Amino acid sequence: MESTRQVLLVDDDAHVREALGQTLELADLVPVLAGSYIAAKDHVSKAFAGVIVSDVRMPGKDGFQLLEYVMGIDRELPVILLTGEGDIPMAVRGIAAGAFDFLEKPCAPQDLLATVEKALKTRALVLENRRLTRAVEAGDAAARLLRGVSAAAQAMRFEARAVARTAADVLVTGEAGAGTAKMAEVVHLLGAGSNAPFLKLPAMGQSAESLAQAFERAEDGSVFLDEVAHLSPNAQFALLELLETHARPRVIAGTYADLAREVSEGRYSADLYYRLQAAKVNIPALRDRREDIPVLFAHYVDIACEQSDLPVPQITPDVIARLMAQDWPGNARSLMNAAMRFAMGLSEGEDARAELGLSEQLAQVERSLLIAALQRHGGNATEAAKGLKLPRKTFYDKLLRHGLRADLYRG
Numbered sequence: 441m442e443s444t445r446q447v448l449l450v451d452d453d454a455h456v457r458e459a460l461g462q463t464l465e466l467a468d469l470v471p472v473l474a475g476s477y478i479a480a481k482d483h484v485s486k487a488f489a490g491v492i493v494s495d496v497r498m499p500g501k502d503g504f505q506l507l508e509y510v511m512g513i514d515r516e517l518p519v520i521l522l523t524g525e526g527d528i529p530m531a532v533r534g535i536a537a538g539a540f541d542f543l544e545k546p547c548a549p550q551d552l553l554a555t556v557e558k559a560l561k562t563r564a565l566v567l568e569n570r571r572l573t574r575a576v577e578a579g580d581a582a583a584r585l586l587r588g589v590s591a592a593a594q595a596m597r598f599e600a601r602a603v604a605r606t607a608a609d610v611l612v613t614g615e616a617g618a619g620t621a622k623m624a625e626v627v628h629l630l631g632a633g634s635n636a637p638f639l640k641l642p643a644m645g646q647s648a649e650s651l652a653q654a655f656e657r658a659e660d661g662s663v664f665l666d667e668v669a670h671l672s673p674n675a676q677f678a679l680l681e682l683l684e685t686h687a688r689p690r691v692i693a694g695t696y697a698d699l700a701r702e703v704s705e706g707r708y709s710a711d712l713y714y715r716l717q718a719a720k721v722n723i724p725a726l727r728d729r730r731e732d733i734p735v736l737f738a739h740y741v742d743i744a745c746e747q748s749d750l751p752v753p754q755i756t757p758d759v760i761a762r763l764m765a766q767d768w769p770g771n772a773r774s775l776m777n778a779a780m781r782f783a784m785g786l787s788e789g790e791d792a793r794a795e796l797g798l799s800e801q802l803a804q805v806e807r808s809l810l811i812a813a814l815q816r817h818g819g820n821a822t823e824a825a826k827g828l829k830l831p832r833k834t835f836y837d838k839l840l841r842h843g844l845r846a847d848l849y850r851g
């Protein structure tokens with residue numbers, strides 16, 4: 441309890457230190473006195489629950505340098521600067537450098553106490569937030585099921601939690617194999633909970649009746665519609681009606697197609713699209729968050745070994761380097777397959793291409809043919825599609841699936 445009332449008081453003048461220290465003590469605060477930058481520095485850490493009050497002018501390293509040091513350790517640790525009379529430009533500089541506030545010396549006790557109390561409150565909130573974030577990161581469904589250390593993975597988990605807190609239907613976008621279904625499951629678990637039903641259905645082939653049945657079966661849980669672009673026009677209409685008449689279950693739709701374009705080209709119901717995309721979560725392709733490759737690989741090697749009761753093989757830096765050098769057009773799913781094979785000793789991660797399944801190898805060939813056609817036609821998608829004897833729409837779908845952009849091949 442005491443540590444949350446701590447005030448690190450830094451001033452080279454012993455009289456000032458004592459006088460201010462007494463003021464703080466009388467207000468039930470816990471002053472920690474320091475006569476210099478060096479003496480103060482040792483108390484500064486990310487875990488320091490108190491706040492800092494420091495004189496600006498000190499011999500040796502001054503209050504600004506202390507402020508700079510503190511900001512380097514923890515930008516959210518409040519530093520209140522004590523400036524001399526008329527040192528306003530100095531104070532302004534301090535605020536710009538991240539100071540919480542400044543007080544002009546000599547400062548009235550009530551001003552000092554009011555500012556310190558405000559800073560302590562801010563600090564307490566910051567630390568509480570960090571504690572909650574750590575707790576959440578350590579244990580909820582997003583943390584358990586959506587692995588990854590990249591900023592993109594953190595953002596994904598954050599978005600999953602944010603949409604799960606609402607009752608909204610959700611559109612999950614991402615390339616094939618990126619983890620759309622996994623994300624849907626996480627949103628369901630965080631929202632409705634593990635006791636509520638979770639139904640996973642392919643959108644293709646659904647009818648008005650089958651959708652209505654699914655809504656009934658899922659009750660207050662969630663329905664995941666995989667590849668929602670494949671819903672027939674009749675089913676789109678039926679789904680929209682169900683959404684408008686039922687608050688539950690939550691519908692989570694997954695897509696790798698560009699639904700907005702499907703709408704603008706008249707192939708998809710605009711009303712349904714707007715309804716679904718009110719809450720949206722995107723899963724970036726694995727090649728755009730390569731830091732996650734080693735974590736996901738190791739995770740799936742562990743799982744595979746545990747399932748088959750095998751010893752966990754060592755994943756050498758060489759293997760990691762080779763894995764990270766690939767583009768993974770099949771995303772997490774292909775990485776997982778590679779991990780399974782690695783765990784079973786079927787590969788040393790030597791030639792990852794050879795480890796891929798037939799469909800993944802074909803996907804890689806398809807990708808290189810698309811790139812070659814785009815290069816040949818200078819990024820002109822219509823011409824490139826013609827060259828490959830593909831309808832334009834199919835060509836665009838394929839570009840999307842492989843995360844390619846025609847405009848990048850122009851000029």
Ligand SMILES: Nc1ncnc2c1ncn2[C@@H]1O[C@H](COP(=O)(O)OP(=O)(O)OP(=O)(O)O)[C@@H](O)[C@H]1O
Pocket residue numbers: 585586587588614615616617618619620621622623666694736772773776
């Ligand atoms: N962030 C992640 N952490 C752990 N596992 C993941 C992650 N993302 C995906 N996976 C795993 O990768 C595999 C593919 O994910 P998922 O089935 O959700 O993909 P998808 O995008 O729905 O693709 P598809 O339509 O091809 O199934 C699953 O086994 C899933 O558990």
